[in-house]
Amino acid sequence: EKMASKISVVLRPVKSIVVRFCPFEPNVESTRKFLQCIFHKKIQATNRNCEVTADVRHDGSEPLVDVMFADGDRLIMKGANLTTVEMLTALGSRCNAKDLKEEQKSKKSP
């Protein structure tokens, strides 16, 4: 629980995040925790333009996290068998990689 709030994710390269889950299913805990961590002050402060939407359904579908990046990439994480920490680290690593790429690009072309 404490681990999950300590992982800092820089959301600058992210355009939008859609978290879809079905609250009456038993396998949604990690996805809900992920949603809770995304709304943390620090992570929200890194990017105010990022739209986080929660899609609550009742059709027995699997919990899903759909991340749209600013450069058109898409990351889909099926949270049924993933832990919160895994999802956060995956997202964090990809965001950092994209950030580095952008910095390099901006350095190359002044």
Place this chain on the structure above:
Amino acid sequence: AVTAKMAALSGGKGWLRGWLPALQLLRRGSKAVTRHWKAMHFQRQKLLAVTEYLPPRPAVPPRCLPAHRDHPQEEDGYVRLLRRQVEQVFRSSRMVAVCQYNSMPDEDVVTMRYYLRKHNIEVKFVLNEIVRPVLAQSKYRNLLPLFVCRNILLVSPETRAREMLRVLKGIPQVNLLGACIDDTILSRQGVENFARLPSLEASQGQTVGALALLPSQTSSLLQRGPSLLTALLDEHIRRLRDTGAPGEPPQEQGT
């Protein structure tokens, strides 16, 4: 001899020989109580090592004995009070909505509470470990899987789902998961459908209108036969009057 030596150590070297205090030579150069860390004299170290406390060891090591099961913890009075409050809330309100609460700035929380209070909806923060046992024993067992991670309850004695949905639509950090309205468990889709229904008075009026439609037609239905007959006879009289003899109409009028 040991005590004399200890006394000599404390002051300087001269007590045994009876030196005057003014002529005391302190070999080490610092007093007994210093602000810096001072190494212990070797004799003192030995003394402390010899007189160290050794706790008594039991004859049988405790891990060989049968494990002592922890007594079930007594229920806290505070926990009992909170549980009673939750039970009371469930009993007294017609609408209980469960929402997931993600961290919000404090002023937003206050604003949300204010707007919901205007529609007589109260916001209650609940702890899962308190609510779960209460729900498991009551008839709301199917709400149990909802209570994971931080949740809030929106309770109200009236069922104003439309206003509640409108307020919650403007707050992205609070997600409606499900609700129990009038002892009926609804999902989010169900709540939206419920909000779209017309109000109770309107639907009652519609039902009464639909039911009263047929009886209102009964009197006209019953009268239809005789009224047709009267119309036909009137028509007949008029035709006879137009065409024929004056002797017949009084006879027709008699029937």
